[in-house]
Amino acid sequence: MTETPRSIAVTGSGTAEAAPDLLTLAIGVECRRPGVEAAYGDAALASSAITAVLRRHGVPDADITTSGLNVRAEVSWQEGRGQLVSGYLASSMLSVRLREPAAASALIAAAVAAGGDDVRLNGLELGFTDPSAVEVRAREAAWNDARTAAEHFAALAGARLGRTLSVTQQSGTASPIPLAKMQRVAASEPLTVEAGGSSVTATVDVVWELLD
Secondary structure, three states, rough: OOOOEEEEEEEEEEEEOOOOOOEEEEEEEEEEEEEEEEEEEEHHHHHHHHHHHHHHHOOOOHEEEEEEEEEEEEEEOOOOEEEEEEEEEEEEEEEEOOHHHHHHHHHHHHHHHHHHHHEEEEEEEEEEOOHHHHHHHHHHHHHHHHHHHHHHHHOOOOOOOEEEEEEEEEEOOEEEEEEEOOOOOOOOOOOOOOOOOOEEEEEEEEEEEEEE
């Protein structure tokens, strides 16, 4: 019979940080009008104006995505008459990837000016175009964290670490920085967008053999 080796299982985590090079912006359009045709038509005009400004600022078509389109009736209750249609709301959402975060402030202001009072800024996130280099450093930090903890436990048990029996990386992604959610924007003055730093976290489960 083969004797099962003594082992120790440890979970390590590590984080690496770098300056983000990608900003993802959610721009919405909401048009409330008495008639459905007017609501839909004005929403289309506002959306087209915004996308035209984005293209003029160098944003390629591949980085502009329409992620939502909705037209619905708005109803109100009146005593004795029940629910009545009070108007129509047409809305759409654009997801825009900006690959130069430093230039985002001016671009956002231009988009707001193009869409007018029907524009809604539904938040933005900072991240990485290619997070692989940062992920490597995060994994290394997670491994070192696990190794340090395992050596400590082994010493407490009067043993030492042997060969690595298994390594399992838990799923994880870059941690984007969500900036403040902005609703019902009317002003077109640029808001400062500070890129700061964005981080990637890695978590790894490692099992080592324990030797006497």
